[in-house]
Amino acid sequence: MLIRNLPESHLHERDATPEPLYRDRRAVLAGMIGAGLMPHLAQAAEEGEGSGLPRLPSRLTRRLDEDQTSYDSVTHYNNFYEFGTGKEDPARNAGRLRTRPWTVRVEGLVSKPQTIDIDRLIRLAPLEERVYRMRCVEGWSMVIPWVGFPLNALLKMVEPLGKAKFVAFETLKDQRQMPGQRSSVLQWPYVEGLRLDEAMHPLTLLAVGLYGRALPNQNGAPIRLVVPWKYGFKSIKSIVRIRLVDRQPPTSWNISAPQEYGFYSNVNPTVDHPRWSQARERRIGDWLPRATLPYNGYGAEVSQLYRGMNLKRYF
Amino acid sequence: MGWLRAHRQGLAHIVMALPVLVLAVRWVMMIMGSDPRAVGLSAEPIDYTINYLGLWAIRFLILSLAITPLRTWARWSWLAPLRRPLGLWAFACALLHLSVYFLLDQLGSFSLLWESVAKHPFILLGMAAFTLLLPLALTSTRGAIRRIGARRWQALHRLVYLAAIFTAIHFILRVKGFQPEPWIYAGVAAVLLLVRALPTAWVRRA
Numbered sequence: 001m002l003i004r005n006l007p008e009s010h011l012h013e014r015d016a017t018p019e020p021l022y023r024d025r026r027a028v029l030a031g032m033i034g035a036g037l038m039p040h041l042a043q044a045a046e047e048g049e050g051s052g053l054p055r056l057p058s059r060l061t062r063r064l065d066e067d068q069t070s071y072d073s074v075t076h077y078n079n080f081y082e083f084g085t086g087k088e089d090p091a092r093n094a095g096r097l098r099t100r101p102w103t104v105r106v107e108g109l110v111s112k113p114q115t116i117d118i119d120r121l122i123r124l125a126p127l128e129e130r131v132y133r134m135r136c137v138e139g140w141s142m143v144i145p146w147v148g149f150p151l152n153a154l155l156k157m158v159e160p161l162g163k164a165k166f167v168a169f170e171t172l173k174d175q176r177q178m179p180g181q182r183s184s185v186l187q188w189p190y191v192e193g194l195r196l197d198e199a200m201h202p203l204t205l206l207a208v209g210l211y212g213r214a215l216p217n218q219n220g221a222p223i224r225l226v227v228p229w230k231y232g233f234k235s236i237k238s239i240v241r242i243r244l245v246d247r248q249p250p251t252s253w254n255i256s257a258p259q260e261y262g263f264y265s266n267v268n269p270t271v272d273h274p275r276w277s278q279a280r281e282r283r284i285g286d287w288l289p290r291a292t293l294p295y296n297g298y299g300a301e302v303s304q305l306y307r308g309m310n311l312k313r314y315f
Numbered sequence: 316m317g318w319l320r321a322h323r324q325g326l327a328h329i330v331m332a333l334p335v336l337v338l339a340v341r342w343v344m345m346i347m348g349s350d351p352r353a354v355g356l357s358a359e360p361i362d363y364t365i366n367y368l369g370l371w372a373i374r375f376l377i378l379s380l381a382i383t384p385l386r387t388w389a390r391w392s393w394l395a396p397l398r399r400p401l402g403l404w405a406f407a408c409a410l411l412h413l414s415v416y417f418l419l420d421q422l423g424s425f426s427l428l429w430e431s432v433a434k435h436p437f438i439l440l441g442m443a444a445f446t447l448l449l450p451l452a453l454t455s456t457r458g459a460i461r462r463i464g465a466r467r468w469q470a471l472h473r474l475v476y477l478a479a480i481f482t483a484i485h486f487i488l489r490v491k492g493f494q495p496e497p498w499i500y501a502g503v504a505a506v507l508l509l510v511r512a513l514p515t516a517w518v519r520r521a
Contacts, residue, residue: 276437289420
């Protein structure tokens with residue numbers, strides 16, 4: 001007998017919003033806001049939450065019973081050093097990034113290497129809305145409704161070879177579009193990596209949008225990785241290349257400060273950053289910090305990936 | 316002009332209070348219900364406030380260290396009355412910086428604070444710098460100079476050199492990756508400390 005142990009957060013058909021209500025959700029919300037039922041949303045609605053960006057119809061497949069961080073904060077408090085080291089620099093400077101035309105090269109140890117146009121890539125798999133926690137290594141966190149599809153859909157399409165053990169990712173390198181790359185704060189291009197089993201994990205998302213619309217440039221347009229159980233810097237933005245390899249690939253923050261940022265960088269309240277504690281985090285919008293959860297609260301689904309590993313050594 | 320000269324120190328205090336005043340106005344607006352980013356406190360006002368106060372503490376500290384060399388080199392003796400207010404505002408910003416960190420980051424818990432100090436050199440250096448500034452702020456009055464004696468008072472206040480070194484390293488450790496800003500502050504502080512090692516006679520001749 002097959003027993004399916006679904007994660008607590010798994011959604012059943014009965015949880016889905018009825019389609020007509022879903023299609024009209026903005027009108028429904030507008031009505032509620034107009035009636036003063038949801039005053040905290042009024043401001044966001046006035047600003048039109050990324051109104052210039054195309055809508056991305058998707059199906060809610062993962063929710064989280066925690067307040068979502070406001071669209072304004074999600075898009076104006078960013079670490080994206082390609083556009084400057086200040087938290088509001090990316091929102092100010094990312095306008096220069098051209099996200100069309102855009103291609104992603106998928107190559108290395110795969111039987112079907114290919115260059116995929118972004119508009120084809122977005123249609124590769126049904127788009128899902130997933131609400132994830134995002135924990136920055138600096139000690140702050142957000143709750144973000146991403147739109148995207150599992151990375152494993154793309155990897156299965158290119159058919160990894162048996163020798164492939166890791167996946168390496170690379171961000172665009174272009175000083176004219178990314179003025180922060182003139183500084184030597186990090187080596188460019190930004191590179192990241194995952195073990196193949198981490199990359200194939202159903203939680204690992206390729207995000208193309210947030211809050212129901214395409215990604216704003218400062219959040220990693222047109223396509224980025226989201227690995228919710230790892231510190232935010234693992235979730236590489238504005239990806240141009242994905243390469244399957246047989247050895248652990250170099251990663252940007254690890255090159256910059258190997259004693260501070262490991263390859264794994266799983267959220268772990270018991271392993272401190274050398275300069276500050278990782279036991280707590282401040283959710284953007286809160287006054288006081290809260291406890292940080294092991295694997296950022298996704299331990300039930302991912303801890304088996306690291307069974308038997310010394311997490312203090314492989315931090 | 317005479318009036319300006321007579322009230323130099325009072326005016327200096329008013330000007331030097333501006334950074335803290337601006338911050339206070341923003342906080343009042345936020346507490347009254349304004350969006351923190353709209354009033355210039357960023358989406359994460361606590362972190363913004365801690366960084367802002369720390370930065371002004373370093374700025375005032377470096378400016379206070381610049382007074383004596385400028386008197387010696389440029390013979391700008393009119394700067395002399397600014398040294399005490401600069402030192403006091405450096406201390407005030409450091410005290411607020413530490414208070415916000417203690418109350419809103421360390422949850423007002425001395426055991427958490429102690430753990431942070433013991434575990435993280437970054438925090439230890441900041442705390443050490445503050446501890447060194449504390450006796451200097453407490454002995455900043457004319458009466459204190461008289462009680463302690465000018466020579467011993469001067470020796471005590473040389474602790475500011477060590478405080479500046481700790482502060483500069485604390486700032487360097489604050490940032491991720493290679494960022495020039497804290498190194499620029501550290502460089503200025505280093506120059507201001509090194510010129511003090513030059514023999515005064517040699518400096519005067521130059």
